[in-house]
Amino acid sequence: xxxxxxxxxxxxxxxxxxxxxxxxxxxxxxxxxxxxxxxxxxxxxxxxxxxxxxxxxxxxxxxxxxxxxxxxxxxxxxxxxxxxxxxxxxxxxxxxxxxxxxxxxxxxxxxxxxxxxxxxxxxxxxxxxxxxxxxxxxxxxx
Numbered sequence: 001x002x003x004x005x006x007x008x009x010x011x012x013x014x015x016x017x018x019x020x021x022x023x024x025x026x027x028x029x030x031x032x033x034x035x036x037x038x039x040x041x042x043x044x045x046x047x048x049x050x051x052x053x054x055x056x057x058x059x060x061x062x063x064x065x066x067x068x069x070x071x072x073x074x075x076x077x078x079x080x081x082x083x084x085x086x087x088x089x090x091x092x093x094x095x096x097x098x099x100x101x102x103x104x105x106x107x108x109x110x111x112x113x114x115x116x117x118x119x120x121x122x123x124x125x126x127x128x129x130x131x132x133x134x135x136x137x138x139x140x141x142x
Contacts, residue, residue, distance in 0.1 A: 030103070
């Protein structure tokens with residue numbers, strides 16, 4: 001829903017799968033903490049080309065060839081929109097979560113480790129873009 005509204009793309013969900021920790025993320029990784037009834041983190045992982053495309057669209061079509069402060073802010077804002085929407089939808093189901101401000105990591109070999117949690121991966125594709133949302137969560141009271 002958010003990708004269609006913000007990026008004007010038809011996104012397709014891929015087959016959901018589970019990863020074992022530690023694992024390598026893509027070149028651009030955004031981590032958002034989750035607190036409340038669900039605790040853990042949401043990780044949005046994408047290659048540099050997809051990140052630049054997303055930033056370009058978020059910035060009104062301005063060409064983006066590198067991830068500078070403005071383009072990183074645009075990508076982080078999209079993660080806020082995605083997870084804020086998810087939090088609102090969950091609250092309608094009486095599941096309360098809060099999200100932390102996003103943290104962006106960039107590099108060629110970003111290793112992600114989430115002890116004591118299972119990582120559920122949701123691949124999302126659109127046009128030439130691909131990203132994966134990785135959820136490392138535990139449920140309150142479990």
